[in-house]
Amino acid sequence: MNSLSTASLVSAVRSQGLSRWRWPRKTASSAHPAPPVSPVSPAAAGPARLALDRARRARVRHRWLIVVTVASGVCALWGIHDVTGIRSLSFTVVLQATGITVVGTRLVSYFHSFVFHWRKYRHYGEVGTAELKHMDLPHLKVHVTTRGMTGSTEVILRGIRNVAALVDEDPDFYSQCLSVEVCTESDEQARLLQEEFLLSPLAVRAFVVPGHYQTPAGTLKKARSLHYMVEQRRIGWGKRPGKTFIVHYDEESVIEPAEMRKLLRSLAGTGKKVLEGPIYYPLEYTGASPICRAMEANRPIGCFECRSVMEGGIPLHLHGSNLVVEEQFENEIGWDMGTLDGQGFIAEDYVFGVLAFLKGGREAFGWHGVAMLEQPPFSYRSAFKQRQRWITGVLQGQEMLLSMDQFWSLPLPLRIRLIWATRFRMFAFAIGTPVGLAFLAYLGLVFTGVLPSGLLGKPVPPLPVPLMIWLSAVALMWVGSVFIGAWFNVAHTRLPRLSRAAEIAKVLTMAPVAGMCESAAGLWAVLYWITGHRQVSWHPTPKTKQADVQAKWSSS
Amino acid sequence: MMRVLKFLLFAAMSSVIIAVYVVSPIAVTLRPALHGLVPAFAAALAITAAGAGAVTAILWRAAPFVTEPGDLLSMPALPGDDASAARGLTQARG
Numbered sequence: 001m002n003s004l005s006t007a008s009l010v011s012a013v014r015s016q017g018l019s020r021w022r023w024p025r026k027t028a029s030s031a032h033p034a035p036p037v038s039p040v041s042p043a044a045a046g047p048a049r050l051a052l053d054r055a056r057r058a059r060v061r062h063r064w065l066i067v068v069t070v071a072s073g074v075c076a077l078w079g080i081h082d083v084t085g086i087r088s089l090s091f092t093v094v095l096q097a098t099g100i101t102v103v104g105t106r107l108v109s110y111f112h113s114f115v116f117h118w119r120k121y122r123h124y125g126e127v128g129t130a131e132l133k134h135m136d137l138p139h140l141k142v143h144v145t146t147r148g149m150t151g152s153t154e155v156i157l158r159g160i161r162n163v164a165a166l167v168d169e170d171p172d173f174y175s176q177c178l179s180v181e182v183c184t185e186s187d188e189q190a191r192l193l194q195e196e197f198l199l200s201p202l203a204v205r206a207f208v209v210p211g212h213y214q215t216p217a218g219t220l221k222k223a224r225s226l227h228y229m230v231e232q233r234r235i236g237w238g239k240r241p242g243k244t245f246i247v248h249y250d251e252e253s254v255i256e257p258a259e260m261r262k263l264l265r266s267l268a269g270t271g272k273k274v275l276e277g278p279i280y281y282p283l284e285y286t287g288a289s290p291i292c293r294a295m296e297a298n299r300p301i302g303c304f305e306c307r308s309v310m311e312g313g314i315p316l317h318l319h320g321s322n323l324v325v326e327e328q329f330e331n332e333i334g335w336d337m338g339t340l341d342g343q344g345f346i347a348e349d350y351v352f353g354v355l356a357f358l359k360g361g362r363e364a365f366g367w368h369g370v371a372m373l374e375q376p377p378f379s380y381r382s383a384f385k386q387r388q389r390w391i392t393g394v395l396q397g398q399e400m401l402l403s404m405d406q407f408w409s410l411p412l413p414l415r416i417r418l419i420w421a422t423r424f425r426m427f428a429f430a431i432g433t434p435v436g437l438a439f440l441a442y443l444g445l446v447f448t449g450v451l452p453s454g455l456l457g458k459p460v461p462p463l464p465v466p467l468m469i470w471l472s473a474v475a476l477m478w479v480g481s482v483f484i485g486a487w488f489n490v491a492h493t494r495l496p497r498l499s500r501a502a503e504i505a506k507v508l509t510m511a512p513v514a515g516m517c518e519s520a521a522g523l524w525a526v527l528y529w530i531t532g533h534r535q536v537s538w539h540p541t542p543k544t545k546q547a548d549v550q551a552k553w554s555s556s
Numbered sequence: 557m558m559r560v561l562k563f564l565l566f567a568a569m570s571s572v573i574i575a576v577y578v579v580s581p582i583a584v585t586l587r588p589a590l591h592g593l594v595p596a597f598a599a600a601l602a603i604t605a606a607g608a609g610a611v612t613a614i615l616w617r618a619a620p621f622v623t624e625p626g627d628l629l630s631m632p633a634l635p636g637d638d639a640s641a642a643r644g645l646t647q648a649r650g
Contacts, residue, residue, distance in 0.1 A: 124617075158628070469585055491619045504570075
């Protein structure tokens with residue numbers, strides 16, 4: 001397996017150096033020098049230029065499409081406003097209803113998965129060691145990639161201790177099917193982690209990415225470390241007989257022993273190569289600011305739809321933690337995704353999902369349904385940066401996708417779904433702030449008597465009845481989604497029952513403000529991107545309060 | 557006692573949010589059909605309660621509260637020297 005496997009996935013465009021990617025780059029991995037980059041054949045230059053032109057034309061076409069769609073929408077709304085007898089309405093109210101409809105469309109998708117398919121979402125029965133002993137289990141390598149920054153050691157320890165707790169239940173059995181690898185940039189952290197588990201039956205190995213290490217494509221940030229580990233595995237490190245899966249953790253991720261048993265059982269019977277599961281945010285819950293807790297309540301409902309996305313096999317999004325990848329498949333794809341405008345990819349998980357899709361098709365994706373626990377950001381500043389990073393990362397990934405030959409060889413409906421369905425999701429996320437502000441402004445005008453009150457004024461609904469029913473349904477779903485998220489997040493906390501109920505009520509109280517605050521990060525990222533700003537940074541969300549206070553975002 | 561008061565406070569505050577964002581739009585929609593504010597509001601409350609009940613029924617089975625979480629979920633403290641060493645971890649090079 002050579003390290004150019006990723007290059008065979010990304011198009012000839014990149015290998016020509018004709019695009020904005022820095023590909024290929026001089027490789028300087030002293031420990032494991034990469035194979036030489038294939039020379040560029042003149043015959044390939046034609047298709048490469050063709051792909052570039054196609055990508056450029058697509059970008060122009062997409063811009064025009066957006067402009068025409070928005071203009072048509074405004075004209076249509078104006079027509080509705082002018083013709084259908086709702087002349088008394090302000091045009092902005094109609095626009096507001098349209099914004100709510102966009103958000104509502106997403107909520108319908110979430111609730112469809114929640115109401116009709118919630119049983120597929122988790123594994124509810126207990127799994128015992130005796131049951132597992134009768135199965136042909138794969139080996140699981142728990143993988144943590146970290147920069148080794150302040151506060152990360154403690155949370156990584158917490159995650160590994162949960163794996164070690166399972167191994168301690170039956171060391172002879174579980175030590176054969178579980179191991180941990182930590183890829184860090186800190187020698188000190190590697191030493192600490194190795195010493196901590198020196199006497200444990202669980203094999204814990206810490207790798208330090210050499211400072212001078214470069215991937216063949218010059219990949220930066222987290223993907224660089226991930227690819228370093230792929231290169232280690234490609235030359236045979238940690239090779240185990242039979243099937244092996246890599247379980248990707250974030251620094252703070254925890255899978256409890258009972259859930260890890262479920263994961264072993266789930267993976268024993270799967271033919272899928274890329275699987276995901278739900279994530280909740282109960283860890284260090286009370287240490288996070290109330291606004292962050294309320295923001296995190298928006299996330300678990302999304303995991304219900306994440307299941308349908310993964311089972312559908314089109315990676316409209318992919319989260320990098322609770323991501324389980326078959327080792328051989330990950331080795332074939334690698335994480336060497338190069339750079340965009342000299343900037344590293346910050347949503348390497350999304351890019352990996354796209355590459356996995358292009359290589360393995362829809363059949364590669366699946367849902368393992370095992371819950372991972374994580375922690376919310378401690379401050380709004382951290383949460384804002386985190387959300388901003390998600391959106392910018394996906395925008396980067398889409399830019400890359402448009403310049404890939406493999407993408408253009410896909411059928412048109414599939415291309416539309418890959419690009420426009422993801423864009424619609426980002427749009428629905430970003431539009432939350434203007435929609436929320438407009439609604440608050442509307443309420444303000446009603447309360448001050450500028451606009452007639454639907455409750456106290458004349459008994460005429462402000463919009464046609466079908467539209468009012470739809471808007472009411474969206475409101476119900478929105479509050480319901482926050483309630484569901486808060487419930488999932490507090491279900492695993494160490495709070496008494498009454499305190500959990502109070503916490504859910506507190507989150508609901510803050511939901512309107514928290515929703516706008518969260519969405520503002522997405523809006524900011526989109527505006528920043530479309531105005532041509534491409535600078536990105538990989539600054540992991542601080543994992544302790546102290547680290548959060550000390551974080552210097554501007555320097556990252 | 558404080559726990560109860562805190563719960564009541566936030567329950568009241570969240571009720572206001574639910575009333576503004578959910579119950580009111582439903583009531584406004586139903587008001588002409590039900591010929592009155594009170595029946596419209598009562599119907600809206602019933603619809604909201606039914607929705608909340610359905611969601612809670614699913615959650616009760618899908619995500620029961622974990623009553624005895626283990627110590628493994630708490631943040632471990634690094635021992636003595638290691639703690640200071642971890643605080644001084646080298647800044648990442650990437």
